[in-house]
Amino acid sequence: MTNLSAAPPAPEDLLPLTPATFHILLALVGQERHGYSIMREVEAYTRGTLRLGATTLYRSIKQMLAARLIEEMDERPDPELDDERRRYYRITPFGQRVLQAEASRLAALVALAQEKGVISAGDMPGLALGGAL
Numbered sequence: 001m002t003n004l005s006a007a008p009p010a011p012e013d014l015l016p017l018t019p020a021t022f023h024i025l026l027a028l029v030g031q032e033r034h035g036y037s038i039m040r041e042v043e044a045y046t047r048g049t050l051r052l053g054a055t056t057l058y059r060s061i062k063q064m065l066a067a068r069l070i071e072e073m074d075e076r077p078d079p080e081l082d083d084e085r086r087r088y089y090r091i092t093p094f095g096q097r098v099l100q101a102e103a104s105r106l107a108a109l110v111a112l113a114q115e116k117g118v119i120s121a122g123d124m125p126g127l128a129l130g131g132a133l
Contacts, residue, residue, distance in 0.1 A: 008068075011094070011098040011100070011101040012101050014067065014069075014098050015098075015101060016102065016105065017098070017102045018060070020060045021060055021063070021064060021069070022102055023046070023050060023052070024038055024042070024052075024060055024061070024064065024070070025069060025070070025091055025096075025099040025102075026045075026099065027042050028089060028090055028091040028095075029091060029096070029099070032073055032089065033088065033089060034086040034087060034088050035057055035061065035086070035087070038052070038089070039052045039054075061089065064095070065089075068094050068095070069091070069092060069094065069095035070090065070092060070095055071089065071090060072087055072088065072089055073087075073088040075088075110124070
């Protein structure tokens with residue numbers, strides 16, 4: 001009997017992402033972080049409009065680890081500057097592709113809303129200034 005392993009899912013197969021998953025992935029772009037740092041980063045760049053609670057954060061992290069969107073790091077920062085109980089996470093290449101697919105999906109929705117006159121570029125200060133979603 002041949003054991004055929006299932007092909008990994010395409011990034012689009014995981015869409016849409018939950019808001020928590022999307023923001024956790026965004027927080028991990030370009031920097032490894034521990035849980036509390038992820039919570040602070042999301043709260044900072046959403047200007048306090050999204051606050052991830054510990055239960056939501058760690059449930060999401062568990063699911064994201066299982067889906068291979070993120071991975072726990074083996075390396076630790078300087079022990080004198082770190083609490084050994086902290087676990088650090090980074091986005092995987094697959095997680096980066098999923099994040100990109102979700103950002104593209106959201107951008108298409110924003111473009112449709114603009115086309116239908118629901119919103120204008122002036123309603124999106126980050127986009128009006130050349131920022132990303």
